[in-house]
Amino acid sequence: LMDVSHEENSHEDVPLLQQPPSAPVQPPTSDRPTSFPIHIQPTNTPTMAVSYTHEMLLDILQSHIVDFGLDARERSFILDHMVSILPADIIRSETDTNTIRELMDLSSLDHMVSMIPRADIIRSNTDTNTIRELMDLYIVYALFLDLSPPDHPLKQIEMLLREGEDWRPCRNGTSVFSGVLCGNGDLILGLDLIENGLVGSLPEELGALTDLEIINLSFNEITGSIPKSLRQLTKLTRVHFGNNNLANTIGSDLGLLTDLVDLYLDENNFTGAIPTEIGLLTELEAFAIFNNQITGTIPTELSNLSKLKTLYLDHNNITGEIPFDLFSDFTEMIDFRVRANADLFGTIPITLKYMTKLSTFYLDNCDFSGEVPTELGQLTKLTELHLHQNDLLGSLPTELGSLTALVQLYMDNNRLHGGLPTTLGKLVKLEYLFLYDNELGLKNNNGMSDIPTEFGQLTELKELRMNAGLMKSLKEGYQPTEIGKLTLMEKLALDYNRLSGTVPEELGLMKSLKEMTLYENDNLRGSVPNSICENAMEKIVTSCSLDCTCCTCV
Numbered sequence: 001l002m003d004v005s006h007e008e009n010s011h012e013d014v015p016l017l018q019q020p021p022s023a024p025v026q027p028p029t030s031d032r033p034t035s036f037p038i039h040i041q042p043t044n045t046p047t048m049a050v051s052y053t054h055e056m057l058l059d060i061l062q063s064h065i066v067d068f069g070l071d072a073r074e075r076s077f078i079l080d081h082m083v084s085i086l087p088a089d090i091i092r093s094e095t096d097t098n099t100i101r102e103l104m105d106l107s108s109l110d111h112m113v114s115m116i117p118r119a120d121i122i123r124s125n126t127d128t129n130t131i132r133e134l135m136d137l138y139i140v141y142a143l144f145l146d147l148s149p150p151d152h153p154l155k156q157i158e159m160l161l162r163e164g165e166d167w168r169p170c171r172n173g174t175s176v177f178s179g180v181l182c183g184n185g186d187l188i189l190g191l192d193l194i195e196n197g198l199v200g201s202l203p204e205e206l207g208a209l210t211d212l213e214i215i216n217l218s219f220n221e222i223t224g225s226i227p228k229s230l231r232q233l234t235k236l237t238r239v240h241f242g243n244n245n246l247a248n249t250i251g252s253d254l255g256l257l258t259d260l261v262d263l264y265l266d267e268n269n270f271t272g273a274i275p276t277e278i279g280l281l282t283e284l285e286a287f288a289i290f291n292n293q294i295t296g297t298i299p300t301e302l303s304n305l306s307k308l309k310t311l312y313l314d315h316n317n318i319t320g321e322i323p324f325d326l327f328s329d330f331t332e333m334i335d336f337r338v339r340a341n342a343d344l345f346g347t348i349p350i351t352l353k354y355m356t357k358l359s360t361f362y363l364d365n366c367d368f369s370g371e372v373p374t375e376l377g378q379l380t381k382l383t384e385l386h387l388h389q390n391d392l393l394g395s396l397p398t399e400l401g402s403l404t405a406l407v408q409l410y411m412d413n414n415r416l417h418g419g420l421p422t423t424l425g426k427l428v429k430l431e432y433l434f435l436y437d438n439e440l441g442l443k444n445n446n447g448m449s450d451i452p453t454e455f456g457q458l459t460e461l462k463e464l465r466m467n468a469g470l471m472k473s474l475k476e477g478y479q480p481t482e483i484g485k486l487t488l489m490e491k492l493a494l495d496y497n498r499l500s501g502t503v504p505e506e507l508g509l510m511k512s513l514k515e516m517t518l519y520e521n522d523n524l525r526g527s528v529p530n531s532i533c534e535n536a537m538e539k540i541v542t543s544c545s546l547d548c549t550c551c552t553c554v
Contacts (some may be wrong), residue, residue: 003107004364005525006507030218043053044503048505049180051061051230051487053303056468062076074077091536102136104170105384106359124305129213140362147229148175148237148265153306154511155406157326163188163446169182169186169188169459169521170185170186170187170188171184171186172185172186173185178526179191179192179193179196180192181199183211183216184292186503187211188211188212188216189208189211189212189213189214189215190212190213190214190491191209191212191214191215191217192214192215192216193216193220194216194217194219194220194240195218195219195220195271195553196217197205197220197221197459198217198220198221198222199220199221199222199369200222200223200224200226201222201223201224201225201315202217202222202226204228204229205229206227206229206230207227207228207229207230207231207232207233207236208229208232208234209233209495210233210234211235212233212234212235212236213235213236213237213238214236214237214238215233215236215238215240215241216238216241217240217241217242217244218240218241218242218243218244219242220244221245222241222244222245222246223244223245223246223247224246224248225246225247225248225251225360226241226246226248226250226251226254228251228253230251230253230254230257231251231253231254231256231257233257234256234257234258234259234483235259235285236257236260237256237259237260237261237262238260238261238262238263239260239262239263239264239265241264241265242264242266242267242288243266243267243268244267244268244269245268245269246265246268246269246270247268247269247270247271248270248271248272249270249271249273249275250265250270250272250273250274250275250289250294251275251515252275252276252277252286253277254275254277254278254281255275255278255279255280255281255448256277257281258280258282258283259280259283260281260284261283261284261285261286261522262284262285262286262290262349263278263281263284263286263287264286264288264289264290265289266288266289266290266292266312267290267291267292268291268292269292269293269312269359270289270293271292271293271294271295272292272295273294273295273296273297273299274294274296274298274299274302274313274318275291275299276299276301277301278299278301278302278305279299279301279303279305280301280302280304280306281300281305281519282305282306282307283307284305284307284308285307285308285309285310285332286309286310286311287305287308287310287311287312288309288310288311288312289312289316289317290312290313290314290315290337291314291315291316291375292315292316293316293317294313294316294318295316295317295318295319296319297319297320297321298313298318298320298322298323298326298338299322300325300326300354302323302326302330303323303325303326303328303330304329305329305330306329306330306331306332307332308330308333309332309333309334309357310333310334310335311330311333311336311337312335312337313337313338313341314337314338314339314340314341314362315339316339316340316341316536317341317342317343318338318341318343318344319341319342319343319344320344320345320346321344321345321346321347322338322344322346322349323347323349323481324349324351325349325351326349326351327349327351327352327353327354327355327397328351328354329346329354330354330355331354331355331356331357333355333357333358333359333460334357334358334359334360335358335359335360336355336360336362337347337362337389338362338363338366339362339363339364339365339366339386340364340365340366341365341366342366342367343367344366344367344368345367345368345369346368346369346370347368347369347370347371348363348368348370348372348373348387349373350373350375350377350378352373352375353373353375353378353379355379356378356379356380356381357381358379358382359381359382359383359384360380360382360383360384360385361379361382361384361385361386362386363386363387363390364386364388364389364390364410364490365388365389365390366389366390367390367391368387368390368391368392369390369392370388370390370392371392371393371394372387372392372394372396372397372400372411372416373397374397375399376397376399376400376403376508377397377399377400377401377402377403378399378402379403380402380403380405381402381405382405382406383405383407383408384407385403385406385408385409385410386408386410387414387498388410388411388413388434389412389413390413390414391414391415391416392411392414392415393414393415393416393417394410394416394417394418395416395417395418395419395421395422396416396418396421396424397421399423400421400427400513401421401423401424401425401427401459402422402423402424402426402427403421403427404426404554405429406425406427406429406430407429407430407431407432408432409427409430409432409433409434410432410434411434411435411438412435412436412437412465413436413437413438413513414437414438415438415439416435416438416439416440417438417439417440418440419440420435420440420451420452420455421452422452422453422454424452424455424456424458425452425453425454425455425456425457426454426457427458428458428459428460429460430458430460430461431460431461431462431463431488432462432463433458433461433463433464433465433466434463434465434531435465436465436466436493437465437467440466444535452478456483456488456508457485458484459485459487459488460488460489461486461488461489462488462489462490462512463489463490463491463492464489464491464492464493465491465492465493466473466487466493466494466497466505467494467495467496467497467517472488483506483507483509484506484509484510486510486511487509487510487511488512489512489513489518490512490513490514490515491509491513491515491516491517492510492513492515492516492517492519493516493517493518494516494517494521495517495518495519495521495541496519496520496521496522497520497521499518499521499524499525500521500523501523501525501545502524502525502526502527503524503526503527503528503529503532504529505531506530507531507532508529508530508531508532508534508535509531510535511535513532513535513537514537514539515537515538515539515540516532516537516538516539516540516541517539517541517542518540518541518542518543518546518552519541519542519554520543520554521543522543522545524542524545524546525545526544526546526547526554527546527547527548528540528548528549528550528551530549532550533548533549533551537550539552540552541553541554542554
């Protein structure tokens with residue numbers, strides 16, 4: 001069939017699918033077998049604006065089907081089905097000027113007919129939903145076959161169908177194809193094709209599956225844009241397009257999908273700003289666009305998403321400040337990440353205190369300034385707090401000691417100063433503590449502070465990095481039994497400090513320790529105890545002024 005375009009009914013205006021005819025077209029009787037192959041020859045006829053008569057379409061049909069083996073009545077029956085799904089302005093019958101119900105445009109029909117593997121699909125006289133099911137079959141073919149590489153196992157589906165299998169994607173609630181989720185009867189409710197090796201672009205005809213509730217096409221090689229027809233799938237609750245090669249802007253039409261609960265567009269090549277219409281998705285619980293090329297500011301409209309639990313905006317090119325009131329309505333928020341947006345600046349809003357269910361808070365590798373908000377101490381369910389690689393000032397709030405569920409605390413690479421709060425010793429679940437590249441350890445009178453004794457209570461610590469400008473004393477302030485309690489420590493970095501005295505024997509009690517750096521501490525003296533060397537550590541780096549048989553000195 002020829003592709004036909006027409007100004008009156010553009011692709012965006014014509015609905016891709018409506019209800020099937022109220023009654024089936026009765027096929028002609030025939031003694032021929034009920035199953036035979038159909039071979040469609042591709043057409044290179046250029047697109048043109050034209051109205052077709054019934055007879056013209058019949059001529060086109062005959063010229064494009066080879067070895068069909070049908071008589072005139074059977075060809076007429078097939079043509080009647082085709083005519084019934086063409087827009088009225090394409091068909092101009094010489095005998096009937098009434099408009100004909102619209103289902104889809106001719107160009108889509110061309111693709112659909114080329115996919116039909118068995119003629120008895122059209123010849124059926126028992127199913128009143130034939131046209132609807134033909135559309136469902138076409139969409140499944142487009143996703144499974146058009147998007148699959150030539151050697152993909154899904155290509156076997158076509159052969160199975162040609163050998164006589166039931167052609168319907170869903171059959172009495174049971175899926176014919178792996179990854180197609182079925183509802184009652186023949187309804188297609190979901191496409192779960194994660195990591196299926198799919199390539200190419202998504203067809204606009206995807207919008208014809210108006211019963212879809214779930215689309216998961218993550219971890220494929222899909223290119224192009226999000227189809228505009230997606231806006232027609234108003235029953236969608238979950239859209240997962242992550243880890244593909246989709247590009248261009250995130251369309252504002254997504255704001256029409258008001259039942260969405262999950263929207264994952266991460267790990268693609270999307271550009272442009274976050275559409276303000278995302279703020280209309282008031283049922284949304286998860287929104288992820290990390291690792292794209294998103295620009296512009298964070299829309300204040302996102303504060304309308306009061307049910308949001310997960311927000312991933314990280315690793316983009318977002319600019320400006322976090323809207324002050326953004327956090328106020330995020331009372332359900334559990335995981336918030338805006339890390340790695342180098343031009344995101346300003347102070348951290350104190351309204352974060354309303355996110356009392358927050359577990360993960362990543363604001364690192366941005367350009368935030370000002371002091372660390374004391375209100376952080378109210379987020380007692382926090383397990384991961386990453387504020388490193390910013391321009392934060394002031395001292396560490398003593399209120400951080402209230403975060404007793406904390407497992408990771410990354411505050412390195414800022415401009416923090418002052419002594420370490422002894423309240424950090426309350427963080428008994430802490431496994432990773434990164435404080436390096438600050439000015440911590442300096443008291444207001446320019447004196448040096450010790451490592452707090454309370455650090456000996458952090459018995460779950462696996463990695464402690466306090467290198468670059470911290471403490472004066474490694475041993476003073478500790479009881480010998482205290483440091484020996486950190487038996488799970490795997491990495492200890494105390495280089496570039498002002499440590500003095502000798503290396504404590506008790507470091508040898510850290511049987512899990514694999515790496516330790518103590519270099520650039522000019523006032524350390526003596527020898528590294530043999531008990532440390534006996535632990536079969538992978539790396540020990542010290543200053544050359546220390547005697548050590550198992551160390552690398554610099």
